[in-house]
Amino acid sequence: MYPNSIRKLNLNMHYVVLAKQICFKKMASDVLKKLLLQAKRLVLAPSHNAELLKAQFEVFSSQVPLMYSIVLVNAWALAFMFKSEAPVWLSVWIPAGLSLVCILRLLGWWRSRKVVPSPETARKALLRTNQFSFLLTIALATWALMLFPYGDSYARGNIAFFVGITGLGVIICLQQLPSAALIVAAVINTAFVVYFSSAGFTSFVVMSVNLALVSTAMLLVVKVQFRHFAGAVSARTKLEAANRENARLANLDSLTGLPNRRQFFAHLETVFAEAGSNRLAVGIIDLDGFKPVNDLYGHSVGDSLLFEVGQRLSALAGTNTHISRLGGDEFAVTVTECPGNTELMGLGEKICAALRSPFVLTEATVQISGSIGFSVYPDLASDVHQLYERADYALYQGKRSNRGQVQVFTAEHVIAIEQNNQIEQVLSRADLEAELTVFFQPIIDVREERTVAFEALARWNSPELGRVSPDAFIPVAERTGQIGTLTCILLKKALAAAGAWPDDVRLSFNLSTHDISSSDGVTTIVGIIMSSGIDPRRLDLEITETAMMYDFVQAKTSIDVLKLLGCGIALDDFGTGYSSLSQLHALPLTKLKIDRSFVSDLHKNPASYKIVKSLLALSQDMGIGCVVEGIETSEELDALKKLGGVLVQGYYYSPPVAENETGKFLSESDAARKAG
Known part of the structure; x- marks a missing residue:
């Protein structure tokens, strides 16, 4: 065991x-x-910090000339001191070879002094510097020690001085590359401590130990300096990243994620400068019916809708298209290498079709549309400003004539702009009291064949331009802010004319968006009505769906004031806008006016027939009157009577007549009615 x-x-x-x-x-x-x-870190440049590598390269490349100057000057000074003592190959040819190598390295760094390297290029260059520092330091130390047997004690002391000064100078120049500085210090101190210790010269041993201590102190300084340098580079990198992020956010629409107005114009400037003779198109997109959605469901639903619109538009963007949100419900598209107008119209139709599809949101399913105006460089635009302005003009014209469609700026628009500019100049200096007149178109009750009202229509006879159509000067007056002045003049003249009519004949007068979108405008209108001597109950004030959509809250407030005064409120051009039924019920309307676009060929067009029938039924359900505009033929009138239409306006009965002809028209129509 x-x-x-x-x-x-x-x-x-x-x-x-x-x-x-x-x-x-x-x-x-x-x-x-x-x-x-650790040895690998000494001989290899760090690769984990790209910005630090590039900064090291940049700073070190500026210090290379000084470093090589120190090496070459000290080396030739030492060689000169030993020229009579040492062999020629040792005092001339070796320093000459070392100088050639240094000069070649210096030229290489000099050529790259203005180059912004990639991180990998910088890393390789710094790695080569580490390796070359090791080889060059060994070569210099070996050469200096080979000179030691020659010369007297004074000359030998200069070798130690050369070694110390050159080593310290090189370490200082390498402070942004600590690995190379450590290599230089290690090689020099190791070589000289070992050599002088083995040689048995006490004074030189003390000098080598002193050199080692100073080198150590210098390396500590280099370490601290490099830490500060790396910290400064890191801080600069973070600041640049923050600036880039701020710039990105400053050029980004926070709601839709699309480029914003600032970025749109910056991008447009860039692509315009690069376009040369190539076609470049700008399209401005405006949502039709967005404001009623926003007013009805609230801003959160409106924001959700705008986000979804942005998503649909982004999905249609290609390599040559750039989608932006300009603000509100307005977007823009930039098309580089623009194809022909046919293809451009096709792109616009795709966008319009995408916007017409219902938007299924969390709160509701809504339906809107979008109108687009395009302009093309260099066809009909010569600079960035003109390119944008003409796209905006095409959009405006498209929304006036055919909402939800594409409109490309054409030569006809150029003529229209010139005419508008001319009208604007003449209108600004016109004597409007003298030049503006009012014509009146009768509104007939077809059951009694009796004139029940006249609609006041503006006419401008300019001494410079002659007769100017309301379709031409009214939009100009609205754009330039003169429409308020026109409204006041025309309303006073219309009320004065109505004073001569029978009390049972009403006056219908159109108000603009400007008139009902400000409390000052409504106050002025109320003052004119009160001072006219006409019973406000004889007055029907017509507003458009567009005016109501501009600012529904203010429009309703204005309408409420006018209704309290006793005036009737008629919604003009009903069916052409995007007002919702809830908004119609919220307004104190007394009449609807069906736009003449639904009446043309009423007896032959089944779609128009159904629309008019529905609108007449709607007015009956709401308990308000309905005026049908644009009746021009007996066939249209017969079809309307079958639908139950009562109030009619159109050329079938009479075109607009001058003020002095209204009395005659009333007498003749009254006589015809009695005779019938």
């Missing part, structure tokens, strides 16, 4: 020793790996 125990004990001790050996080997391996890793 005892020998077996001894054997087991010896075996266990053997295992313990073996385990200790394994642990020691593992520890030694770990230490060796760490040493190799």
